[in-house]
Amino acid sequence: MDEKIPQPGEPEQDRRPETESVTRRSFLMNVGIALNAAVALVIATPVVAYVLGPVLRRKEYLAWIAIGEVSDFPVGETKLITFTNPFSDPWDGATAKVPAYVRHAAPDEFTVFAINCAHLGCPVRWFSESQLFMCPCHGGVYYADGNRASGPPERGLFTYELKVQGGKLLIDAGQMPTLQNRASKRPCPSNATQAAQQLVSRIEACPDTKSHGTSASTIG
Amino acid sequence: MPGHKEPWYKRVYDWVERRVQLEGPVKDAVLHPVPRSTASWWYVFGSASLVLLILQVVTGILLALVYQPSAAHAWSSLELLNHELPLGWFLRAMHGWGSNFMVAVVLIHMAQVFLFGAYKFPRELTWIVGVFMLLMTLGMAFTGQVLRFDQDAYWGLGIGASIVGRVPWIGGQLVHLMLGGPMINGATLTRFFALHVFVIPGALLAFTGLHVWMVLKLGINEWPTPGRIVRRETYIEEYNKLAHTDGIPFVPGAVWKDLVFSAAILFAVACCAAVFGPYGPKGVPDPTIINTVPKPDFFFLWIYTVLSFLPPEMETPFILIAPVVAVSALIGLPFVAGIGEKSWWRRPVAVFAVMFIAVCWGVFTNLGTYTPWSPKMDAWSGAAVPVELLQGRTPLERQGANVFQEKQCRNCHQLGGLGGERGPALDAVATRLTEDQLYRQVLLGGGNMPAYGSALSPAETTALVRFLETLHPNYQPASQDASRRVVAQGATQTPVR
Numbered sequence: 001m002d003e004k005i006p007q008p009g010e011p012e013q014d015r016r017p018e019t020e021s022v023t024r025r026s027f028l029m030n031v032g033i034a035l036n037a038a039v040a041l042v043i044a045t046p047v048v049a050y051v052l053g054p055v056l057r058r059k060e061y062l063a064w065i066a067i068g069e070v071s072d073f074p075v076g077e078t079k080l081i082t083f084t085n086p087f088s089d090p091w092d093g094a095t096a097k098v099p100a101y102v103r104h105a106a107p108d109e110f111t112v113f114a115i116n117c118a119h120l121g122c123p124v125r126w127f128s129e130s131q132l133f134m135c136p137c138h139g140g141v142y143y144a145d146g147n148r149a150s151g152p153p154e155r156g157l158f159t160y161e162l163k164v165q166g167g168k169l170l171i172d173a174g175q176m177p178t179l180q181n182r183a184s185k186r187p188c189p190s191n192a193t194q195a196a197q198q199l200v201s202r203i204e205a206c207p208d209t210k211s212h213g214t215s216a217s218t219i220g
Numbered sequence: 221m222p223g224h225k226e227p228w229y230k231r232v233y234d235w236v237e238r239r240v241q242l243e244g245p246v247k248d249a250v251l252h253p254v255p256r257s258t259a260s261w262w263y264v265f266g267s268a269s270l271v272l273l274i275l276q277v278v279t280g281i282l283l284a285l286v287y288q289p290s291a292a293h294a295w296s297s298l299e300l301l302n303h304e305l306p307l308g309w310f311l312r313a314m315h316g317w318g319s320n321f322m323v324a325v326v327l328i329h330m331a332q333v334f335l336f337g338a339y340k341f342p343r344e345l346t347w348i349v350g351v352f353m354l355l356m357t358l359g360m361a362f363t364g365q366v367l368r369f370d371q372d373a374y375w376g377l378g379i380g381a382s383i384v385g386r387v388p389w390i391g392g393q394l395v396h397l398m399l400g401g402p403m404i405n406g407a408t409l410t411r412f413f414a415l416h417v418f419v420i421p422g423a424l425l426a427f428t429g430l431h432v433w434m435v436l437k438l439g440i441n442e443w444p445t446p447g448r449i450v451r452r453e454t455y456i457e458e459y460n461k462l463a464h465t466d467g468i469p470f471v472p473g474a475v476w477k478d479l480v481f482s483a484a485i486l487f488a489v490a491c492c493a494a495v496f497g498p499y500g501p502k503g504v505p506d507p508t509i510i511n512t513v514p515k516p517d518f519f520f521l522w523i524y525t526v527l528s529f530l531p532p533e534m535e536t537p538f539i540l541i542a543p544v545v546a547v548s549a550l551i552g553l554p555f556v557a558g559i560g561e562k563s564w565w566r567r568p569v570a571v572f573a574v575m576f577i578a579v580c581w582g583v584f585t586n587l588g589t590y591t592p593w594s595p596k597m598d599a600w601s602g603a604a605v606p607v608e609l610l611q612g613r614t615p616l617e618r619q620g621a622n623v624f625q626e627k628q629c630r631n632c633h634q635l636g637g638l639g640g641e642r643g644p645a646l647d648a649v650a651t652r653l654t655e656d657q658l659y660r661q662v663l664l665g666g667g668n669m670p671a672y673g674s675a676l677s678p679a680e681t682t683a684l685v686r687f688l689e690t691l692h693p694n695y696q697p698a699s700q701d702a703s704r705r706v707v708a709q710g711a712t713q714t715p716v717r
Contacts (some may be wrong), residue, residue, distance in 0.1 A: 133280025178385025
């Protein structure tokens, strides 16, 4: 390209050495560079591993946590609860606490919803009168059973895996649910799919449904 | 030596100068000739950005003397700065307003550089470095918002994590990398502290040095004149002619305007800080306090708006693709349009693009200030039904108004100008929907409305629809189902025949 851009400074050009074969000095300089490259690699490996620590450790991030007695949750109600993150440090302060919703739909039929909207993670609020969860950020709305009712979410609320042991309700929790980090690691429960749900299957990757109440009726 | 007769400070200066030998390069830099046309008020935004960056570094260091980057204590340390340390509030306000001004001035600088064609040959790399500086400035604004560790910061991180979690395949890992673990907590705050205090500012300062160095080496862009075409073969020569034959030394010819404007900007920051005070912190970052309406800072409101208007199935592709396209377009610009006309009089597409982006940004930001897409969480209990909508109604219809409030319909629907704006205002709903359509809409939902079939008893539904049917103001007729009249007429006519 015949761009006329200022040439490098004259003194630098004067000092440019003629091409010559490898001398002892240039060979030693190359050895020095190679040594530094090797040491850099040795140092970089633990540094990269250190930076990636939170990712390399990620299998550990689930534990069974007791969230209360079964009798704490009256049938037919949805209650806001708080549990402590099993992987917390003393300096986490209030952020060690995690809220969630426990729904006791029918005797011994529990669902535990993550607080985070499936859209962008804001805290959804439960309105018992209209039996809806509403999100204050972008207007996502969910039915009592966690199915998406309206707004931008592309799936229902995230749910925690749960079990009842010795009269206590336990959930498998420990990480913030996002579209790829489920609240719990287990595969989607394979419920009998309802005809209505098939209508929205294109956007509900994992319908977290225990099939109570209305569902997926926003197509219209 | 003649130095003996000189005053002591001159001798000290000479002593230092003989050792550092900076006088030459500095003189070259400040006295270099610039085209006379560049001594303009339009050319002050770059230097103002630099001055604001220095202000941010200084106020940032002063805040770091007190701030605790610990999730348990950050919020309290900000409160201490606000209320207990003398003038701590002012330092916080200066840093907060300085950040606002910096983003604004950087954007104005960028628009000016774009409209003046300054990104063209040979200043392509200056522009590209500038694009990265813009990204770092926005990165500073976002990480700074996180360090103001309140409810907005906590849930803002949640939004950030949810966005990152949409990256295919490695999204889950990226979320953990971003949060420093599985959840938003102390580890998240410390890594955002490191980003905000060490990583991004370090890179930003290095890039600023490079940017200013290139401005000095390649010269300040001349005032664009229609018809003066940039050609790679001749531009440098033409520019040197402009600078040397008709030019003036940068100091003091052009610099005085930079100085005046920088002083004005600093004064404006100080005034805003003194009058409006510091930003937050808002509520304690306790995730169990869920009665919160998280909102990003002013310069990110437009993203907030865009994210609520995208249809669900477009969201992930848009979030992942649009930023890449935008940054690529900015970086690719000097390679696509690196030569040719510089004047805005001959670049209608460029002018239109800036206007279009500015209008879109303004509209989205304005919408973001009042979020019509969000349900108003307390409207059902806070906004009363207007009295005139209850006068002359039957008990059943009034009971319907009760149901309307009780079932949180008001959170999304306005009556008398109060309530949520997620759904349509219902002051005249009876003119639009017949009785049957109202039943259907309430029970089955549709068109972005949830179905209330399971949340309403038949009696409640009847009362609600009866109330809604009365909402046809100004003697407008209520809409009626034409087929019903036919059926009714048929019923009355049949016995006659």
